[in-house]
Amino acid sequence: MIESLLYPSLNSASEFINTSLRIKKFILCCGLFSVEYVGRSSSTLGLGERVLIIKGDGSVLVHRSKGYEPINWQPSGCIIRCEVEDDKMIVFSERRRPKEFLKAVFDKVYIVFSTSLIDNAKFLMGPSEEKFYSILFKHPEFIEKGLRLTSKQKSLSAGVVDFTGVDGNGNYVFVEVKRRTAGVDAVKQLDKYIRSQPTKFRGILCAPSITKPALSLLEKKGYTFRKLDLNRISKLLTIEPFEETLDKHL
Amino acid sequence: MIESLLYPSLNSASEFINTSLRIKKFILCCGLFSVEYVGRSSSTLGLGERVLIIKGDGSVLVHRSKGYEPINWQPSGCIIRCEVEDDKMIVFSERRRPKEFLKAVFDKVYIVFSTSLIDNAKFLMGPSEEKFYSILFKHPEFIEKGLRLTSKQKSLSAGVVDFTGVDGNGNYVFVEVKRRTAGVDAVKQLDKYIRSQPTKFRGILCAPSITKPALSLLEKKGYTFRKLDLNRISKLLTIEPFEETLDKHL
DNA sequence: GCGCTTAGCCGCTCA
DNA sequence: TGAGCGGTTAAGCGC
Missing domain, CATH: 3.40.1350.10 (Trna Endonuclease; Chain: A, domain 1)
Structure with missing residues (x-):
């Protein structure tokens, strides 16, 4: 079951994300945002269109238009919060050990969806x-x-x-x-x-x-x-x- | 600009994906599918709900509900095609060197969207x-x-x-x-x-x-x-x- | 918990 | 093109 919002206001998007976070859904949010990260290293990424993914286990990924690797991320186990402040939607993710923070500041949300991703399939490495x-x-x-x-x-x-x-x-x-x-x-x-x-x-x-x-x-x-x-x-x-x-x- | 389809038929999803592939958009497709990979190694992943991402540079990612890492992937530069056969939508991805193949077989598509992801921002990395x-x-x-x-x-x-x-x-x-x-x-x-x-x-x-x-x-x-x-x-x-x-x- | 090893590592640089 | 090497490597396993 997918729930989605197309071109939502930042307030509806934020509410949508917080609801989905509470029940640990897979969340995907595409929009115009900037990212800051501080922890083992630190980085800033200016405003641009990209995709933010939050998984139910508390992992976070920011993907740009190119490349296999996410430009910013946090591994599973993070505590994530979303709020609107000064006309920006802010997704804030905190990792406990090592102490790391990731902040995504949205100017616009183009699409956001969440789903449970029921997936019990076995992953078999190697041939059949x-x-x-x-x-x-x-x-x-x-x-x-x-x-x-x-x-x-x-x-x-x-x-x-x-x-x-x-x-x-x-x-x-x-x-x-x-x-x-x-x-x-x-x-x-x-x-x-x-x-x-x-x-x-x-x-x-x-x-x-x-x-x-x-x-x-x-x-x-x-x-x-x-x-x-x-x-x-x-x-x-x-x-x-x-x-x-x-x-x-x- | 986002274009999206909610619960499309496999035929519409396939057509949508092929159109988006042609103009090298960022494509995201969430649905029920299985994955096979053969190349440097090989793997099979049974049917389950997950997310397939195709980037404009020809990289492919399959993300399950958990973890930082994609369960299957191909780095940029792949040739990708999508079609419907025997009531399944199949996304093929071929990498030239090393020779590798990834095949995602969809039973159902829940949501698919594509967008250009205009993003010229500088990424500034902290002390390296x-x-x-x-x-x-x-x-x-x-x-x-x-x-x-x-x-x-x-x-x-x-x-x-x-x-x-x-x-x-x-x-x-x-x-x-x-x-x-x-x-x-x-x-x-x-x-x-x-x-x-x-x-x-x-x-x-x-x-x-x-x-x-x-x-x-x-x-x-x-x-x-x-x-x-x-x-x-x-x-x-x-x-x-x-x-x-x-x-x-x- | 720490430390080590592995990985379809990726992605970069340089000979 | 290949080798070496860093990485917010992540993830698994042993101690």
């Missing part, structure tokens, strides 16, 4: 699950030097093992892969697969990180943990799917 | 590292009594040393300056410069304070720490007219 497995299958050296993979997503009676292979010493290997921190359940899964086999398999658990309990269980069982560098892997992601989509529309 | 250097260069006694500085920001093969000089006892000196607490990296930097020289140099690390690990490394290397009195130095900087404005609001 499917992509991820196919990359590792092609590049087993990311798991372990000398490792050769013979099958992926192989069905066993006990479940589906991510990879089977042979390590540099000729041992047969089962690999369980997790895209995120591996917990005890991941170790149990791996253990289940290996114990379902009549012959001996080495166990490798491969994940960006592992919890302490999971690691001790893993060691107790005699399996190996291999750390995954997600960034290195995502660099191998081809941009082909994007290029195709782009080409189609050019 | 550079300012510090010039003051210290003029007042080497702040670093050490009897010190004479011979050059600043001198390029070596190993990097750029803040000051070179001669101390009261006639020793050649390299000075590394930090305007905040110096950490181990500052000591390493100084060490690197000195070790790159065939002749002997005394090392001085000059900062308001130093961390414990940094100090012990410094002593082990036989260099000197000199405390920088920020208050004394700031008196030589232009006085900020901001303090009084602050007082009024506190």
Whole structure:
């Protein structure tokens, strides 16, 4: 749900912002204003048209017409207030530690809106699950030097093992892969697969990180943990799917 | 001049955005969308309510409800396009070097506006590292009594040393300056410069304070720490007219 | 809390 | 174009 005001008076804009601040909404205000900042450093920015963003967590951003970076900002946790004085609308933001202040003085407000921005989506760094497995299958050296993979997503009676292979010493290997921190359940899964086999398999658990309990269980069982560098892997992601989509529309 | 659409259809929003892109306006679009990014790294962000900003210089920002930083972005210079397909509005952004792509897929657009953001104001930054250097260069006694500085920001093969000089006892000196607490990296930097020289140099690390690990490394290397009195130095900087404005609001 | 490391760091300067 | 480096770096993690 969006509420917005187009070309409001400074008084209505101020009232609107204060109401939205109280219920910690995302607020965006575009207008003609100047900015002063003092804290770790200090700065002054003369009058101009720009955009002020106040987030529900108390972060503040001032964006000009160019560039990735905000020209002025405060990180989350600030206390923000808005008022009208001498025909100017003033947004005042205070950070406690380190002590910092930011002041935006509006001559005019062109548009102001606020909304709750309901957003519970997960942000996943790195490739999608499917992509991820196919990359590792092609590049087993990311798991372990000398490792050769013979099958992926192989069905066993006990479940589906991510990879089977042979390590540099000729041992047969089962690999369980997790895209995120591996917990005890991941170790149990791996253990289940290996114990379902009549012959001996080495166990490798491969994940960006592992919890302490999971690691001790893993060691107790005699399996190996291999750390995954997600960034290195995502660099191998081809941009082909994007290029195709782009080409189609050019 | 602001143009805006509240709860537009995806088709109108797309048309609006393309028109605004053509004349390089600042565009802001708030809605329900997902984001995919592939390039130096890669990421996927599921469906959620957030804000997409496209600037006239071809920078792109995706802001969620929290935090200073955008969750996804592209720096300036991107080629951006918008279209509707299968009841989704898609914003594509392509960066040439390095090759990177960002795709925002909108289910709904709540508000979209565009404007020119005329802003020619000067941005004046307070005392920066550079300012510090010039003051210290003029007042080497702040670093050490009897010190004479011979050059600043001198390029070596190993990097750029803040000051070179001669101390009261006639020793050649390299000075590394930090305007905040110096950490181990500052000591390493100084060490690197000195070790790159065939002749002997005394090392001085000059900062308001130093961390414990940094100090012990410094002593082990036989260099000197000199405390920088920020208050004394700031008196030589232009006085900020901001303090009084602050007082009024506190 | 402090201090250290990382980042799709960004953006600048200079060889 | 690439490397080095500062930044109101911010943000996360360990102690």
